[in-house]
Amino acid sequence: MGDSLLSVKGLSKEYDGFEALRKVDFSLESGETKGVMGPNGAGKSTFLKLISGEIDVTSGLIKFDGRKITNYSVERRCRQGIAYVPQKPSPFPTLTVKDNLRGGARAGSYLPVPGREVKLDSTLDLVGLSDRSEVVASELPYGEKRLLDLAMSLVTRPRVLLADEPTAGVDNRSAGRITDLMIELTKSDTPAARGVEGLIFVEHDRNVLFEVADEVGFLKAGKLLVEGSPEKIKERKCVKEYLSEHGAFLGYSRGDQRAGID
Amino acid sequence: MRIRVEYAVVFLLSAFILAATPVFLGKFHLILLTETLIWGIFALSFDLVYGYTGMLSFGQSVFFGTGAYVFVYSFEGIAGLVIPLVLAALVSAVLGSFVGWAVVRVSGARFFLVTLVLAILFHLLAIEGRWLTGGDDGLIVPVGFPGLEYNYYLVLGISALTVMGTVILVKSPLGLVFKMIRDSERRTRLLGYSVKKYKIIAFSLSGLLAGLAGGLYSYISGFASAGFFHWSRSADVVIWTILGGAGTVAGPFIGAALLTFVRDSLSAITGKIYPVLVGGLIVFSVLVFPRGVIGMLGEVYEKIKEGWHGR
Ligand SMILES: Nc1ncnc2c1ncn2[C@@H]1O[C@H](COP(=O)(O)OP(=O)(O)OP(=O)(O)O)[C@@H](O)[C@H]1O
Ligand SMILES: [Mg+2]
Numbered sequence: 001m002g003d004s005l006l007s008v009k010g011l012s013k014e015y016d017g018f019e020a021l022r023k024v025d026f027s028l029e030s031g032e033t034k035g036v037m038g039p040n041g042a043g044k045s046t047f048l049k050l051i052s053g054e055i056d057v058t059s060g061l062i063k064f065d066g067r068k069i070t071n072y073s074v075e076r077r078c079r080q081g082i083a084y085v086p087q088k089p090s091p092f093p094t095l096t097v098k099d100n101l102r103g104g105a106r107a108g109s110y111l112p113v114p115g116r117e118v119k120l121d122s123t124l125d126l127v128g129l130s131d132r133s134e135v136v137a138s139e140l141p142y143g144e145k146r147l148l149d150l151a152m153s154l155v156t157r158p159r160v161l162l163a164d165e166p167t168a169g170v171d172n173r174s175a176g177r178i179t180d181l182m183i184e185l186t187k188s189d190t191p192a193a194r195g196v197e198g199l200i201f202v203e204h205d206r207n208v209l210f211e212v213a214d215e216v217g218f219l220k221a222g223k224l225l226v227e228g229s230p231e232k233i234k235e236r237k238c239v240k241e242y243l244s245e246h247g248a249f250l251g252y253s254r255g256d257q258r259a260g261i262d
Numbered sequence: 263m264r265i266r267v268e269y270a271v272v273f274l275l276s277a278f279i280l281a282a283t284p285v286f287l288g289k290f291h292l293i294l295l296t297e298t299l300i301w302g303i304f305a306l307s308f309d310l311v312y313g314y315t316g317m318l319s320f321g322q323s324v325f326f327g328t329g330a331y332v333f334v335y336s337f338e339g340i341a342g343l344v345i346p347l348v349l350a351a352l353v354s355a356v357l358g359s360f361v362g363w364a365v366v367r368v369s370g371a372r373f374f375l376v377t378l379v380l381a382i383l384f385h386l387l388a389i390e391g392r393w394l395t396g397g398d399d400g401l402i403v404p405v406g407f408p409g410l411e412y413n414y415y416l417v418l419g420i421s422a423l424t425v426m427g428t429v430i431l432v433k434s435p436l437g438l439v440f441k442m443i444r445d446s447e448r449r450t451r452l453l454g455y456s457v458k459k460y461k462i463i464a465f466s467l468s469g470l471l472a473g474l475a476g477g478l479y480s481y482i483s484g485f486a487s488a489g490f491f492h493w494s495r496s497a498d499v500v501i502w503t504i505l506g507g508a509g510t511v512a513g514p515f516i517g518a519a520l521l522t523f524v525r526d527s528l529s530a531i532t533g534k535i536y537p538v539l540v541g542g543l544i545v546f547s548v549l550v551f552p553r554g555v556i557g558m559l560g561e562v563y564e565k566i567k568e569g570w571h572g573r
Binding site for chain 2: 073074078086092099152153
């Protein structure tokens with residue numbers, strides 16, 4: 001546990017007495033992609049927000065790259081290499097796509113970073129928004145907002161990316177892009193990766209979840225009930241129950257895309 | 263940095279017209295126009311924190327008054343005019359960073375109230391501290407009579423520099439961070455920025471411009487009084503900026519010009535009911551052009567351009 005890229009121990013969060021997360025232990029190794037699933041209100045976003053530093057822990061410990069970061073501010077964690085893409089699309093509405101990205105590329109400094117223009121262009125390419133660079137973000141369709149969101153966090157050069165339901169409510173084309181991107185992200189030899197060592201993502205769509213994640217955690221009522229490889233976790237009783245209650249899938253599915261438009 | 267050709271044309275055209283204006287204007291209106299330019303700089307100081315950085319500050323009069331008094335105390339003759347003006351701007355900028363440091367821990371309605379209270383507090387202190395400020399009677403600056411046209415061109419030149427400087431600022435990487443904060447503090451933080459730090463910088467730059475305006479105003483009017491700190495001056499810049507178009511560099515100037523001249527002509531015609539008329543006009547314009555005069559002009563221009571190019 002000492003050498004993990006990121007690890008949390010006994011992580012708990014209370015909102016005015018309501019326990020949203022209870023004593024979660026979790027770790028992420030370098031090169032690993034972990035998915036988190038669970039019913040609405042299970043505490044998935046709370047979990048990611050705690051790691052990103054957006055909200056303070058009630059108790060517990062967060063370690064990143066051997067350092068205890070539990071008390072670091074959100075901006076400091078970003079500069080150290082933890083980037084969180086929120087659940088709701090959150091590009092800056094009045095800025096152009098390019099300016100949104102530019103803001104991310106400086107990651108906390110207003111001084112220009114050498115060579116960043118090139119990186120911006122290639123990142124735009126990566127998410128397929130090259131021809132959108134002068135469009136104002138509020139005018140983008142939902143799926144492209146999500147792609148831009150992801151790109152903004154990527155240009156901060158994170159070592160760990162936290163993505164909160166990146167494909168939820170997104171059209172098939174964009175969801176396919178996002179899924180591909182997540183798959184490529186932790187493979188260090190692809191252009192997409194750029195130093196991203198680990199990915200934690202929350203996902204409702206089981207097809208995306210099981211395709212992208214090396215390991216999956218199941219969160220319910222604030223507790224991390226089980227964790228394991230997709231094959232293993234599908235056989236667990238509580239997960240089976242949850243999956244059957246949930247119908248076939250929610251939102252985008254890659255199988256759906258193959259059978260359909262393309 | 264790219265500046266649209268249209269903007270450059272409008273800027274040069276207005277500079278040209280304004281430079282030629284004294285030929286056509288009488289004394290009274292020349293003074294009014296000089297004042298209007300100063301109000302424009304003052305309003306721009308508010309636009310920087312509100313229109314660009316998203317903080318509804320009601321405390322701009324604090325910096326305006328401070329700049330005016332720094333000017334009064336450091337003025338030593340028309341030959342060395344630049345130094346007291348620079349001092350007025352710099353001292354207010356320093357005060358701006360202190361004020362910024364104090365007020366950025368609150369936001370929204372509380373931010374508005376805290377800055378308002380600050381303006382009221384400074385005004386009360388200025389009234390009480392007669393030994394320093396001369397209270398409501400104020401202090402006279404022995405500026406002599408350099409001539410109305412001299413003053414006008416001086417203020418026009420400084421306004422042009424201020425506008426260019428501000429355009430460069432808002433197009434710079436620093437300006438981008440301001441706009442990000444305006445759009446979403448949360449996302450700005452998530453991208454690694456210390457939002458507080460940048461808000462303090464915005465406040466400091468805003469203090470710089472407001473202090474410069476205060477210094478200029480006490481120069482052309484030849485005095486400064488406790489009334490310079492009055493919160494209603496803070497209210498003026500809010501109205502001018504919103505009316506002209508917040509988040510634009512030209513907006514504050516247009517708003518200030520419009521209200522100064524409308525107020526002036528209405529008061530000549532209708533006497534005591536002019537505050538009501540001005541108030542009605544403001545409400546009407548804000549309802550009809552939510553993005554200010556600049557926003558409306560922009561829309562009209564886009565329409566014409568579309569029509570011109572056909573579809
Ligand atoms: N700021 C808050 N104050 C009070 N309660 C909160 C707050 N944020 C979240 N909660 C509650 O904590 C619980 C967990 O919320 P969280 O957003 O982490 O769930 P989630 O698993 O992400 O759900 P979803 O699938 O709907 O996104 C929910 O019951 C929610 O109502
Ligand atoms: Mg959530």
